[in-house]
Structure formats: C-alpha cells, structure tokens
Amino acid sequence: MVIIKIIKLSKDLVIGAWSLIKGLVITLKNCFIPAITLQYPAQKQPMTDRFRGLVDLHPEKCIICYQCVKICPVACLAIAHKQENNKKVISEFKYNMELCCFCGMCQQVCPTSAIYMNKIYEISVYDRDKTHINLLNPGKYIEWLNTSIK
Amino acid sequence: MLMMLIAGIAVLAFISASAMFLIWWERKVSAHIQSRFGPMRVGWHGVLQPIADAVKLLLKEDIRPAEADKLVWWLAPFFAVVPPVMAFAAIPFGKSLIPKDLNVGILYIMAISSVCVIGIFMAGWGSNNKYSLLGGMRSAAQIVSYEIPMILSMITVVMHANSLSMQKIVEAQSRHWNILHPNMLLAALVYTIAATAEVNRAPFDIPEAESELVAGFHTEYSGMKFAMFFIGEYTNLFIIAAISTTLFFGGWHGPFLPPVVWFLSKTYLCIFIWMWVRWTFPRARVDQLMAFAWKVLTPIAFVNLAITGWLLLK
Numbered sequence: 001m002v003i004i005k006i007i008k009l010s011k012d013l014v015i016g017a018w019s020l021i022k023g024l025v026i027t028l029k030n031c032f033i034p035a036i037t038l039q040y041p042a043q044k045q046p047m048t049d050r051f052r053g054l055v056d057l058h059p060e061k062c063i064i065c066y067q068c069v070k071i072c073p074v075a076c077l078a079i080a081h082k083q084e085n086n087k088k089v090i091s092e093f094k095y096n097m098e099l100c101c102f103c104g105m106c107q108q109v110c111p112t113s114a115i116y117m118n119k120i121y122e123i124s125v126y127d128r129d130k131t132h133i134n135l136l137n138p139g140k141y142i143e144w145l146n147t148s149i150k
Numbered sequence: 151m152l153m154m155l156i157a158g159i160a161v162l163a164f165i166s167a168s169a170m171f172l173i174w175w176e177r178k179v180s181a182h183i184q185s186r187f188g189p190m191r192v193g194w195h196g197v198l199q200p201i202a203d204a205v206k207l208l209l210k211e212d213i214r215p216a217e218a219d220k221l222v223w224w225l226a227p228f229f230a231v232v233p234p235v236m237a238f239a240a241i242p243f244g245k246s247l248i249p250k251d252l253n254v255g256i257l258y259i260m261a262i263s264s265v266c267v268i269g270i271f272m273a274g275w276g277s278n279n280k281y282s283l284l285g286g287m288r289s290a291a292q293i294v295s296y297e298i299p300m301i302l303s304m305i306t307v308v309m310h311a312n313s314l315s316m317q318k319i320v321e322a323q324s325r326h327w328n329i330l331h332p333n334m335l336l337a338a339l340v341y342t343i344a345a346t347a348e349v350n351r352a353p354f355d356i357p358e359a360e361s362e363l364v365a366g367f368h369t370e371y372s373g374m375k376f377a378m379f380f381i382g383e384y385t386n387l388f389i390i391a392a393i394s395t396t397l398f399f400g401g402w403h404g405p406f407l408p409p410v411v412w413f414l415s416k417t418y419l420c421i422f423i424w425m426w427v428r429w430t431f432p433r434a435r436v437d438q439l440m441a442f443a444w445k446v447l448t449p450i451a452f453v454n455l456a457i458t459g460w461l462l463l464k
Contacts, residue, residue: 013446020431027430031182039190 047119052104054120054144055095057135061114064088068106068115076100090136097123098131120144157249161238169384170200176384176425183429210373215278218370223276227371227378229269234385237262241392242316244402244409255316256308256393260301263348263389266382267293270350270357270367273379277370285366288436289357292347295443296354300344302451303337306458307397310334320401327400333461336454338398340447342423345390347439349383351424353431354439361433391420 038045047053055077064081076099080092106115120141125131133140174189174197181188189196214223240255242248252258267290274286308314310331311322328334347354358366368379395401395416402409404416434442 023430024426027183027426030185031179033185035182035187036185037187039187 047121051119051121052102052107052117054097054118054123054133054141055100055106055135056116056118056141057093058114058116059090059093059136061112062090062093063112063114064090065111067109067111071105071109073103073105074099074101077106093135095133095135096131097133098128154249161249162235165235165238165385165388166381168388169381170204172384172387172421173200173203173380175421176428179422179425180429183426204377207373207377212373212375213370215370217278219276219278221276222272223370226269226273226276227375227382229272230266230382231269231378231385233262233265233269234382234389237389238385240316241389242320242396242401243413247402247410248317251315251317254314256304256314256319256397259316259389259393260297260304263386264293264297266386269382273371274367277367279370281363281365282367282369285357285359285363285369288363289350289367292350292354292356292439292443295440296344296347296447299340299443299447299451300348302448302455303340303344304393304397306333306337306455309455309458309462316396316401320396320403323400324403327398327403329398333454333458334398336450337458338394340451340454341394341397344443344447345394346424346427347443349386349390351387352428353434355428355433356436356439359433387421387424388417391417391424394420 064079066079069075069077069079076096078092078094078096079090081088082091083089102117104117107113107117110116118141122144130143177199178188178195189199192198192202214220237259239249240252240258242251270289270293271286274282274284274289277283307319307328310328311319313319313322322328329338350357357363358368360366363369368376371379392413395413399416399420401416402413404412407415
C-alpha cells in the first residue's frame with residue numbers, strides 16, 4: 001500500500017513539474033511577442049466599417065427631401081432651402097452634435113446617401129458652440145480629424 | 151570607521167536604487183508576459199515611474215486605524231526594512247567588495263532575514279484588522295515552515311565549502327559552480343522554492359492574497375509606511391537572489407568582466423527567474439502550501455543532505 005502511494009505521489013510530482021515547465025515556456029514565449037496594447041493617443045485603433053461616428057454630408061448629393069429631418073428621433077438636424085431658377089438650393093444644414101444619439105437613422109433613410117456617419121469618435125469639445133455644426137462647411141471636422149483618425 | 155560609514159552609505163544608496171529598478175522591472179516583465187507595455191509615460195519606457203510613485207507615496211496622507219496598536223503598528227515597517235538591509239553586510243559583491251566578511255556569513259544572513267517575519271506579524275497584529283491579522287499569521291506559519299528546507303539546502307553548500315563565510319563559499323567555486331553537482335542542483339531547486347515562500351512571492355503569496363485578504367498584512371498602511379514594506383519586499387528579493395548566486399552560481403567568479411558585474415548580472419538573472427515564476431503560476435492554497443513544505447520539500451532536503459554527506463565521506 002505504501003509503495004503504491006509513493007508511486008502515485010512521485011507520478012503526480014513528475015506530471016505537476018512538467019506542467020509547471022510548460023507554463024513557464026508559454027509565458028517566456030509571450031515575453032518576446034510584440035505587445036497587443038495600443039499606445040492610445042499616439043496609436044489608434046482603426047474603426048470598423050459600420051462604426052457610427054459624427055453625422056457628415058455630401059452637399060452635392062443632397063436632394064433636400066427632408067427625410068433625415070423627419071426621421072431623426074432627437075431632432076438634431078435642421079435644413080433650410082431657397083428657390084433659385086425654379087430649383088431648390090440648400091442654404092443651411094445644421095447638425096446639433098450635443099443632441100445626436102448616433103442611431104444612424106438619417107443615414108438609413110437618405111435616398112441618395114448624401115448624409116452619412118463618419119469614423120470620428122473623439123468628439124468632446126471645450127466650447128459648447130462647437131457642438132452646433134454647419135454641415136455645409138467643408139472644413140467642419142478638420143479640428144477633429146487632426147487629433148483623430150482619418 | 152570612515153570606511154564602514156562609506157560602505158553603509160553605499161549599501162543604502164544601492165538598496166534604494168535597486169528597489170526602484172526592480173519595481174520598474176517587475177512591472178515591465180509582468181506586462182510583457184501579458185502582452186502589454188507596462189509603464190511607458192514617465193521617461194524612456196517608463197524608467198522614471200518608480201520615482202513618480204515614490205513622490206506620490208511621500209505626499210500621501212498617513213492614515214492610522216483608530217483601534218490600531220499604535221507602537222506596534224508604527225514600528226512594523228521598520229522591522230520589515232531593516233533586516234534585509236542588515237543582510238547586505240555579508241553579501242560578497244566582489245573579491246574585496248563585501249561590507250564585512252563574517253566568518254559565519256551565511257548563518258548571519260539566515261538569522262537576520264528570519265527577523266523579517268516579526269515585522270510582518272507586527273503589521274498584522276498592530277493594524278487590528280482581521281485581514282491583516284490573518285495575513286500576518288499566514289506569513290509567520292509559512293516563513294517558519296519554509297526556513298527548514300531552505301537552511302537544509304544551504305547546509306549542503308556549506309558542507310562542500312567547509313566554511314560558513316560567504317567569501318570562502320565563493321572561493322570554493324573557483325573551478326566550477328556548485329550548481330554543476332547533481333546534489334547541488336537539487337539543493338538549488340529546493341532553495342529556489344523555499345526562498346520564493348520566504349519572500350512571500352507568488353505562487354506562495356498567501357500572506358497578501360488579494361482575493362482573500364485584500365492586501366494581507368499591509369492592508370491598513372498607506373503612504374511612506376506602505377512604501378517601506380515595498381522596499382523591504384524588493385530588498386529581500388535581491389537578498390535571496392544574491393544568496394543563490396553566491397551559493398550555487400559561483401558568486402562573483404566569471405571571465406573577462408569585473409567580478410561585481412558578474413555578480414550583479416547573475417543576481418538580476420536570478421531575480422528575473424523569480425519574476426517569471428511569479429507571473430506564470432497561480433497562487434497555492436494555504437493547506438497545499440504547508441503540506442508541500444513539510445511533506446515534500448523537507449524530506450527531499452533531508453535526503454539530499456544525507457546524499458551529500460555520503461558523497462563527501464566516500
């Protein structure tokens with residue numbers, strides 16, 4: 001009986017020691033693979049295709065159908081237009097980022113894909129006025145893009 | 151007298167620099183083992199992080215629990231730091247680079263580093279907190295149990311070198327390191343495991359097991375007192391690595407480079423092994439820990455001692 005016990009104990013010891021060595025090898029290998037953490041402000045994770053950042057606009061594609069304004073659940077979009085040569089011309093397209101709930105309904109409903117959501121995710125600002133964005137201004141997101149990803 | 155003073159200042163400066171470096175290094179090793187970067191912001195790859203942490207700890211409020219045993223609580227951090235610092239007195243960094251070559255060097259180091267447990271137990275008792283007390287009691291049980299296999303494995307080296315003096319033990323390894331003898335290899339293994347338990351490091355860190363005891367014996371400490379426990383822990387780590395270098399890896403012996411470089415590089419390599427072990431293995435349970443000490447390590451150490459004696463008499 002004692003011999004069987006000793007054999008069992010030594011077998012356990014050998015198996016245990018072997019598993020410990022295996023673990024050590026795994027962690028040592030890990031030591032030399034590059035870290036998977038991103039150094040955040042310097043390195044940034046590219047956003048996925050379906051990521052919903054801030055609302056953006058291709059003004060030339062817009063047909064002023066007001067669908068986006070109607071569907072927006074929080075009423076953060078505001079459009080104004082005027083008639084020129086019997087043709088609707090967009091005169092104002094305001095976006096209130098403070099209200100936006102990033103649902104993506106405007107993007108879904110737009111018949112010409114004029115309105116879409118970009119990949120900007122670092123959207124905090126120091127000034128409240130900056131949350132009211134004029135989508136017709138081509139340089140509206142430059143400030144964000146300089147600090148964020150393309 | 152002046153030389154002793156200079157040696158003392160040099161040792162203290164070395165201890166603080168070494169503890170800071172080890173804290174940074176431990177964070178880096180753990181980070182790389184877990185595919186992270188570790189500290190990166192303060193200085194190049196975060197080398198100045200320990201200094202930033204030290205400044206933070208110095209400026210922190212020193213909170214004392216209302217029901218704490220004042221004197222014991224206040225003295226505990228000193229008891230945790232002073233023994234490892236005293237142990238430096240007999241560590242041979244080079245041929246003549248040893249603060250004091252005692253003829254009972256290894257015995258002195260063992261005796262002094264055992265005092266550490268009093269500091270930890272004082273912290274546990276003085277805090278008047280159930281977690282701290284449990285941590286302190288676990289630490290006392292663990293350190294007392296693991297001291298036996300540790301000392302038994304050291305005795306094999308002493309038997310080979312025929313001396314307790316650290317310098318003589320190193321000189322005995324001038325031709326080949328002790329680790330190359332099979333019985334010494336076993337002794338080194340036993341020593342490594344027992345020393346891990348002695349300095350309360352994972353997988354034997356039950357005195358400060360955060361999942362059970364919050365932070366164990368230093369739960370109630372903050373600011374500089376906590377920092378002193380930290381410095382004590384890392385100095386202890388350096389001491390056990392230095393002892394294993396001296397006993398098993400030839401001490402300061404080595405070709406081409408100056409002895410002190412050899413000694414420090416071997417010691418830091420040993421420390422890396424302890425860090426590697428810490429970040430690989432899960433924590434052992436209390437009963438497993440004690441059973442391992444008494445049922446496995448101590449018998450192995452005794453058998454090894456007997457074999458060594460037989461080999462020497464043969």
